[in-house]
Amino acid sequence: MSQMSKALRTLFPQVNMRKILLVSLFLFGIFFRIGSTYLFPQPFVFDEWDYDDIARDIIAKKEYQTISAYNAYRTVGYPIILAAVYYFFGRENQLAWVTLQAILDTMVAIFLFIIARRIFTSQVPAWMAFFIYLINPFTMPYVGLRLTEIMAIFFLVLVFLLNFQFLATKDPKLIVFLGFALGYLPQVRPSFMLFCLTFMIFLIHKIGKVMEDSKYKKNIVLILFLVFFSLPLGFNLFRNLKYYHRFSFSTADNVFIKELYISLFMEREYGTDLPPEVNMIHQEYSLAPDKEQIANKYKQLIIENVKKDPSKFVLDRFKKIWYIWEKHQIFPYINLQDSRLISCIYWTNIGFLMMGLLGFFLYCKDKIISRKKNWWFIYFSGFLFIYLSLVHSLTHASERFSIPAYPFIALFAAYAIWRILGRKSKTSFPHD
Secondary structure (H helix, E strand, O other): OHHHHHHHHHHOOOOOHHHHHHHHHHHHHHHHHHHHHHHOOOOOOOHHHHHHHHHHHHOOOHHHOOOOHHHHHOOOHHHHHHHHHHHHHOOOOHHHHHHHHHHHHHHHHHHHHHHHHHHOOOHHHHHHHHHHHHHOOOOHHHHHOOOOHHHHHHHHHHHHHHHHHHHHHOOHHHHHHHHHHHHHHHHHOHHHHHHHHHHHHHHHHHHHHHOOOOHHHHHHHHHHHHHHHHOOHHHHHHHHHHHHOOOOOOOOOOHHHHHHHHHHHOOOOOOOOOOHHHHHHHHHOOOOOOHHHHHHHHHHHHHHHHHHOHHHHHHHHHHHHHHOOOOOOOOOOOOOOOHHHHHHHHHHHHHHHHHHHHHHHHHHHHHHHHOOOOHHHHHHHHHHHHHHHHHHOOOOOOHHHHHHHHHHHHHHHHHHHHHHOOOOOOOOOOOO
C-alpha cells in the first residue's frame, strides 16, 4: 500500500489520496449497509409499529391519524425524522428511510476517524477505528429497522465531535448545533436524559472558561446553547399537551416505573413468552387515563416486591449490567438458530468488548504520562459505559440497550490493537 500510494501521488500530485479513500469507503459503507438490509430482511413488528404510528400522525393525513394511548411511553425525536421521510418519499418507500439510516451510520465512521485523529498521536489507529466501525456487525443490522438505535448513535457521536470542534475553535456557531444535538438525543432515546443534562452542566462550565475574555460574548453563547438545547424538548411537550394533557418534556407515561416493574419479572429480554405480570402492565399502564394514579399503583407493587427479597433485587441488578453487553444475535428479530453461529457472535462480541476496555485503560495510562488535554473525553467516555450499565440495570436488560456505545468500543479497540502491535506499524496510510 505504501508503494501504491507513493506511485499515485507521483502520477496525480494534486490529488488528496486520503480524501479519495475516505469518500470511496464512505460510499462502500452506505451500499454495504443497504445491501445487507435486503439480504437479511427483518419483519415490521413491535416497537417499529409505535414509531410508525406516531410518524403517520405527524404528517397530518386523515388516514394516518392512528395515534393511540399505547404510544404514551414514546418520544417524538425519531418519528419526526421518519415522518419527514414519509412526507417526501412515501411511507411504503423502504429504500428511502433505509438509505437515510445507512448514510447516518456510515457518517459515524467518519466522525470516529476525525475524533481519533484528534486524540491519538498517530493516524494509524484513526484509520483502524474507521475500518472497524465501517464493517462492525453489531450496529449495521439496525439500518434496516425503524428503531432508534442508528439515530441515537449518530447524535451521540455528533455531540462528542462538535464538542471537540467548539473547544478547539471557540466558534459560537458550533454551540448552536452542539446544543441542538445534545437536546435532541434524549428525544430519540429518553434513557439518555440524565446523561445529556450532565453533559449540559459540563458545557455551561466550559463556555464560561473558553469565553472568559469577553463577558458579553460568553453570555450570548450561553443563551444560544440553552435555547437550542431546550428547543427539541418542545417537540414532546407539544405532543404531550395535545394528546395527553400532560406537561412533560419526555414521555407522557412514567417510563421509569414501568420499566422497573417489568425488570422484576423479566431477568433479561430473551425469548418470546412474557410473564403474566408483564402482560398486565402492557395492557393497562399506557391506557390508564390518570397517569399519576397508575404510576403510583405500580410504584407500590414495586416496593412490596423488593421488600420480599431485597437481596434478589440487588443481585438481579448486577446480572442485568452484564446482560445488556452480551450479544447472542446481531439482528433483533429473525436470526439463524445455529448454536455455532450464536457462539461465534457471542465470543466475537466478548473479544470486541475486552479489546475496547483494554484500549480505554491503555489510553488513560498514556494520557497520564503525556499530560495532554481533552481529559473531558476520557471522563465522558467512561461515564457513558457506567451510565448505560446502571440505567439499564433497572430495565428488562435488552441487548439492544448497549448498542449506542459501540462506536466508542470500536474507537478504543483500534487504539488497543495499535498499542499491541507496538506502535511500529509500517503501513503508510494516505495523508494530505
